[in-house]
Amino acid sequence: MGKSKNVLLGITGGIAAYKTPDLVRLLRRKNLGVHVVMTKSAELFVTPTTLHTVSGAPVITADRDLRNNPLEHLDAGKKVDMALIAPATANFIGKLAGGIADDLLSTLVLALECPLFVAPSMNPRMFSNAAVQENLKKLADRGVQIIHPAKGETACGDVGEGRLPALDRLEAIVEIALGLSSDMTGKKVLVTAGRTEEPMDSVRFISNRSSGKMGIALAAAARDRGAEVKLVHGMVSQPLPEMTENIFVRRTEEMYEAVMRRFYDCDIIIMAAAVSDY
Secondary structure, three states, X not given: OOOOOEEEEEEOOOHHHHHHHHHHHHHHHOOOEEEEEEOOHHHHOOOHHHHXXXXXOOOEOOOOOOOOOOOHHHHHHHOOOEEEEEEEOHXXXXXXXXXXXXXXXXXXXXXXXXXXXXXXXXXXXXXXXXXXXXXXXXXXXXXXXEOOOEEEEOOOOOEEEEEOOOHHHHHHHXXXXXXXXXXXXXXXXXXXXXXXXXXXXXXXXXXXXXXXXXXXXXXXXXXXXXXXXXXXXXXXXXXXXOOOEEEEOOOHXXXXXXXXXXXXXXXXXXXXXXXXXX
16 A cells, blocks of 8 residues: 555634635544644634544644744645645735735745645635735746635625635545546547637627536546546536636637647547537
């Protein structure tokens, strides 16, 4: 049996922090080592003692006495195969985007060399704020994987995007990132999805009502089994999958060209797009 993988779980001060002990349990059941680092505000929602108990490992907190090992927070980042910040508040996302290191967690994250995943969780109006979206784009451009929040009613009663994703979804993302879902590892899969649009003039176009749901689901399923997935998509009404290369096109000819550029470099191709007839 291979060496157990290790995950760093960073917890910031959002109401969804109360769910993290259950997330730790799910990851531990996969034989993963879970190392928790908390901000001071996270302790308002969940205690270090609880997380220590479920993880079986010491928890690094803002008030941790580092006199015996002043570099413990940096050493922790060297021992993990991936890091997940969940929940990630707007404040922490802003600090991360700005390179600010004013507590143990933000300092540790800046020193990481492993893949970093961030799961935003906040009020829907906060999540849609231009500053938050700009910060998330900055992080994505730097290679940070942003886990899109779920839609629904949040703790404050507002409805929209901002809920922490379901714990089984976070568990699946960790498994994919660590290569634990691997019966298609090494395979390259190309999927087309969504509808194309053919312009009649500068205003009107011919198209159809395809949502892209089928192609997106197929791309996500291949990704979940360890494949490297490229998704060539037209207009869709479904969220695009994470951890896949998503290539947007509008016209049928553009989709054809995008597919042919990648055709000979893939092992499997699934053409689920609703290409417009014209």
